[in-house]
Amino acid sequence: MGISASLPLAGRHAAQIMQEQYTRWLEKGRFNAWGQYKRDYFTVAVGGGNTVKAQYRALLEVHTFSVDWLTRVRFFFLEESAGDPAWESAEQSLIMNFIVPLTRKLCKRRGRRNIARTLGLPNAADENDIIDAAVFRLVNPINMAPVSQALDSGNRRKALQQARLEAQRYGDDIRSKLGESMSFHCIVSGIGKEGTLGAFSPYVKELSLLQPDALILKEDSGALRIALNRGVLTNAERVSLIVAGTHKLKALGRFEMEEAADFEQTVMETPLRMLRVNRDIAEKVYIFADEQALNFDETVFEYSERGQAVQIKAETRPGDEDNGVHILLLHGFMGLFSFANLLIRLPSAWTVSALHRGSRAKFLENDEIFPHYALALRKAILSNWRRGRPVPIAGHSIAGVISDHLLLSVLNSYDAEIPAYEDLGKENKQLIDALRASGIIHLATWSPCDGPNTGANVKSLVDHLRRNTELDYGGLDRTYDLDRSGRLSPTYTEELAESASNMAALDKFLKRRISRPLINGMTVGLRSLLNNQTVQQRMLNSEMPYVLRLVGGRLLKTASLYGLAKEVNAALHDPVEYQNRHLKALDVLLAYDIPFLAIVHEDDFLVSARRHSEEHRYLVKARMAREGVSREADLQIPARLVILKREQNELAADPLNPHLLVMSTSPEGNSMARQITAAMTRFVNENVSRAIKAKSIKHLPSISLWQRKQKRPKRRKVA
Structure with a gap:
């Protein structure tokens, strides 16, 4: 789980991990993949929602040219719906928020004619032709048009028949490309506040179906939905979940924690739990959350x-x-x-x-x-x-x-x-x-x-940085002796006493009136520094993951350097x-x-x-x-x-x-x-x-x- 200051930064973190997975697949993993399709293409199944859009934006900002999108990547969808006017199509979201701007950026950098040739188009192809060809190449759609037409005409029986045919076609198409396991290289989805994952909200009876497939979900509103089921979600090589906004904590917790109830019951209550069925599946899940998700x-x-x-x-x-x-x-x-x-x-x-x-x-x-x-x-x-x-x-x-x-x-x-x-x-x-x-x-x-133990580790770190010696954080070989009564007594009493004298200067400073406003000013300056977007991104990309939790300043909003100094002084005085x-x-x-x-x-x-x-x-x-x-x-x-x-x-x-x-x-x-x-x-x-x-x-x-x-x-x- 990665915690970032904001949804855009969480999206960047998720995009970075996806790019790294793609690179491993391209350089090595694809040669061991099942079937020609998974050897040729990095396959991604995406859901809809604003959190997924954050990853699209991050991929465009940072990874447009580090991934061979047109040649090596193919997209599928976790779900699609008909008969729901408020529904935001995952396919349309991918096209408008990623493929269209991606194609324009590629044309601008590499030239429209070069991109046209890559897509098998004549040199005279205009931008719209290129975008249409890119969509056709990259997207494996769920065709809900016949279902929508039947629902609009009031023929629900025909709509169900068309939905069954399309679910069968979509499932067969994926099996022909990925095998019976229907295992994608990566699934990208958001999480609902009730632990909704993909098309599955709590107590949907189809949650019990484990054989990978595409199925039909009948909504209370009368809408019909075609969705990849639980077996597909759990079989993916990587599941990338982006979480943002308030009221998501319980859903996150239900994924991570040990439960007091029967496991399948917890899946019904919180579908996200399906990814926790065993350790092998759980360890394929990457969660990228913004701070608000941890309220x-x-x-x-x-x-x-x-x-x-x-x-x-x-x-x-x-x-x-x-x-x-x-x-x-x-x-x-x-x-x-x-x-x-x-x-x-x-x-x-x-x-x-x-x-x-x-x-x-x-x-x-x-x-x-x-x-x-x-x-x-x-x-x-x-x-x-x-x-x-x-x-x-x-x-x-x-x-x-x-x-x-x-x-x-x-x-x-x-x-x-x-x-x-x-x-x-x-x-x-x-x-x-x-x-x-x-x-x-x-x-x-x-x-x-x-x-004294930390002092020994400081020396080891300094020697390592200066002389490239072997790093050792083991500290002192021994902390205690046993006295005559068999009780512990510190081995390094002189070093303990010496540390008290070393703290005298801090103690004296903290007793001065100027100390508190001065240190509080440092706190304000540090908060300002950590709110800088450039600083946040550098810390996000560093190899010190703990700083992800400090980037957003949440810690600094609830604690002060003055209080920290008082605690250190009190502990060591x-x-x-x-x-x-x-x-x-x-x-x-x-x-x-x-x-x-x-x-x-x-x-x-x-x-x-x-x-x-x-x-x-x-x-x-x-x-x-x-x-x-x-x-x-x-x-x-x-x-x-x-x-x-x-x-x-x-x-x-x-x-x-x-x-x-x-x-x-x-x-x-x-x-x-x-x-x-x-x-x-x-x-x-x-x-x-x-x-x-x-x-x-x-x-x-x-x-x-x-x-x-x-x-x-x-x-x-x-x-």
Whole structure:
């Protein structure tokens, strides 16, 4: 999935991917294609609508001369209609918005006579003759004229007969060219707000037909439509979906997420789901969305802090299950946009909220900022838990510090002993009960010990750029030692202390009155820069896909560089103390049997995967001793670690993409996002099912369905 600032930029992204696919086919792929037609021509089936027009415009602007359109490309159509006066023909849209301007541009660049000869026309052919010939050559139409004539004359029986004949002819024509699979090189379509795909809107009974074919759809309005069916859509080598405008989020989510209902039922509810029937098909789908397609509902949690009313706003995707799981996401330094994939991809039964930080922390002292965030998180958890809802939390990057302070909030002071559960106050018991029932998830979370680790990675990157040495983001070999009591202690205490002195200048600057207006001015300047169309396109075409999510300035509209500087300063102003708090938070996890899942990329530049591994070993060893088992797999209360591996052999110089995980829009990033959401889904469902069994929360149908799926034997692939 690629996210762009606007529909034109989404169209450019889609056009670029299509051009790259065409080039691979031309240079290599066509020699392995089935049948002569697919060896000679790059075949594209298109739908209608404004989103597809955006790709036409982008192809004309950027790829008119990089694709041999007249010789190598042939177009087909996903659908055509008769008897619907409001219908916009996909064929007419292709002709008027692409073929006509394409032909004119080719004539202007290469000469009218040369294009005429290419099309087998005499030199004297005029522009209209050339356009007609180009349409005849490029287009494989669905002929609805006889159907329209019969409908206009009131003869519906004849109209149906003509529609059946044309559907049969169109299907046979495609089979003769592409084979029985009717597999196009590429399908280009938009998505309706209800998940409509091609001709298929929710609850159309023909959605159940899987054999590739062209069929007739009878509309409630009396119109007749000929359309390529589900089997054709799922058999394509590539499906390019362009999404724009508001109210598309649920449709997008239904494609990505695990569902609580039977799969075929979800296809009926949201036809887009047909492309998610298995991983092989899903991985052929490319989604290009503009920012508006990712508009979420805003919810508000309210509480009182020191006598003042405080509101916590959150971007929320409602779940399908009343009083079901409500997962709370805490973003890192890069802001809420880093959670776009999770808001879309987590199970549809769940309610998903990405919490805003709010602006109050900008005015707090360093020692108050993360406790303030932790209190806001605590209130959000308790407001759900008291209504009987499971409330897992997932934090990314610096949100790990917030998670630490949340756990430590049950103590009287940071230096106090961890009390027994029975000795906790009522509200603290409720918080622990909520965390026990659902668990805590850390996504590439940061702790002060990662500062020296990042320093080592900076040296590796500098050496690589200067001397072409092998790049390594592994950082330090070791983060911790074990003290006499078997607890973790930082290996590089001097480096930790030194980082505090390095932050003194920033701390001093932020305390000056000039700091806030100066930094806010930088924010305004950066927004202006990112709104520049040239800058946006250069970033779009770069090999750093994460910037696609920053181009539109959505992040910068909701966050300030001043607030970012305050957070960085607060996290690093006393790293020795904050690192000690982090280690104590691990002991709180152990003391209260709170399930824990950590996910990190092996090449994370900012966060040490080795540190996470050392902490994981510490937690597992302590848990096994506590439960009296000898294997991690036998633990009742999980302490899990998922280390994501890169798919390519060489490590990219990009220092941010591995850390951002779910922000990536590259194919590898999408793969990572699926690994992340699968691990999160399993972890939460296991915890919630255990809580249901213990009668801590009520039965949830989504959990029962998930449990049945786990017991279902896996199908073996037949060679």
